[in-house]
Amino acid sequence: NAGVTQTPKFQVLKTGQSMTLQCAQDMNHEYMSWYRQDPGMGLRLIHYSVGAGITDQGEVPNGYNVSRSTTEDFPLRLLSAAPSQTSVYFCASSYSGGSGYGYTFGSGTRLTVV
Amino acid sequence: AQSVTQPDIHITVSEGASLELRCNYSYGATPYLFWYVQSPGQGLQLLLKYFSGDTLVQGIKGFEAEFKRSQSSFNLRKPSVHWSDAAEYFCAVGSGYALNFGKGTSLLVTP
Numbered sequence: 001n002a003g004v005t006q007t008p009k010f011q012v013l014k015t016g017q018s019m020t021l022q023c024a025q026d027m028n029h030e031y032m033s034w035y036r037q038d039p040g041m042g043l044r045l046i047h048y049s050v051g052a053g054i055t056d057q058g059e060v061p062n063g064y065n066v067s068r069s070t071t072e073d074f075p076l077r078l079l080s081a082a083p084s085q086t087s088v089y090f091c092a093s094s095y096s097g098g099s100g101y102g103y104t105f106g107s108g109t110r111l112t113v114v
Numbered sequence: 115a116q117s118v119t120q121p122d123i124h125i126t127v128s129e130g131a132s133l134e135l136r137c138n139y140s141y142g143a144t145p146y147l148f149w150y151v152q153s154p155g156q157g158l159q160l161l162l163k164y165f166s167g168d169t170l171v172q173g174i175k176g177f178e179a180e181f182k183r184s185q186s187s188f189n190l191r192k193p194s195v196h197w198s199d200a201a202e203y204f205c206a207v208g209s210g211y212a213l214n215f216g217k218g219t220s221l222l223v224t225p
Contacts (some may be wrong), residue, residue, distance in 0.1 A: 031211035040123075042217040043158075050211050058212060090158065096210035100124060100165030101146055103213065107157045 002026055006091050006106035013081040013113045021076040021109050023091030029104070031094040032074040036060065036087040037108075043090060049074055081113045118139050118207050120216035127195050128224050135190040135219050137179075137205030147188040148206040148213065149179055158204070164188065175199070197223045 007022045025032065033048035035058075045058030055066050061080040063085060065077040074093075078085060091106040117140045127133050139145055149161040162173025169181040179190045188205060200223045206213040 033212045035213075035215075040217060042215040043206075044212075045212050045214065048212040059214075092213075094210055100163065101208075101210040103148070103160070105158045 004091055004093050004104050004106040006109050008090075009107065009108060010110050011112070013078070013111065015062060015081060015083060015113060017081050019078050019081065021078075021089055021091075021111070023074045023076065023106060024072050025074075025093035025104070026072065027093060027095075027104065028071060029093035029095045030071075031053070031096075032068065033077045033092050033094070034066065034074070035063070035090045035092065036085075037090060038087050046076065046089075078111075083113045085111065086113045116207055116214040118205050118214055118216035120203075120205055120219050121155065122218045123152065126222040126224060129197050130194050133190075133192045133195045133199070133221070135203050135205075135221070137188045137190065137216060138186050139153060139188060139205070139207045140186065141207050145188075145207050146178075147181060148208075149173065149177070149188075149190050150204045150206065151175075152202045152218075154201075161190070161203075175206045195221075196221055199223055199225070215221070 004025045034046040035043040037043045044060045049068040050054045068074050089109045094103045119138045121136050147164045150158045161177045162171045162179045163176045171179050177192050196217045202218045205216040
């Protein structure tokens with residue numbers, strides 16, 4: 001049981017390039033979400049999904065796209081990378097149950113845009 | 115709108131001393147509250163969470179937190195800090211599909 005897998009772990013991009021951060025979960029969790037972490041800012045929500053085919057914006061969605069065609073996968077696309085998108089990105093999957101909500105986070109992707 | 119405030123950016127405590135990290139939240143409905151810890155260069159580890167019931171929640175590594183609805187607070191405590199507790203601590207509030215994090219409190223432990 002791998003949990004939440006994020007790839008790649010590290011990436012360097014040039015300004016204007018595009019790329020996709022991958023996120024996959026094998027727990028059949030209904031919900032998935034993306035966060036970025038910057039020093040002194042905590043983690044901020046980028047986009048989230050409440051099920052296959054359903055996504056919505058979070059606090060900082062500009063410059064990012066998501067889609068969720070399957071329950072397992074929730075990729076984050078950077079359309080045209082900018083230095084301001086240099087950050088550590090975390091993906092999470094979550095569920096709601098009798099004991100409340102449970103979250104599992106991936107190990108993160110460290111992205112540098114030069 | 116939801117929000118989480120961690121008033122202390124940095125806290126320094128001596129090893130063996132008690133610790134309290136503050137967290138205040140704003141949330142329209144019944145809050146679901148979490149505390150996470152992050153060591154440098156590492157991912158997030160869940161310390162404890164609160165959904166309902168007993169307002170004093172026990173977590174891992176000897177941590178506990180108390181939910182006080184009247185004060186909109188969910189402060190994290192530990193009776194005796196170890197050097198290995200030095201890390202960044204995040205309070206979060208949310209629902210089943212997304213969390214709203216505070217900006218974090220960095221804990222330094224001195225000998």
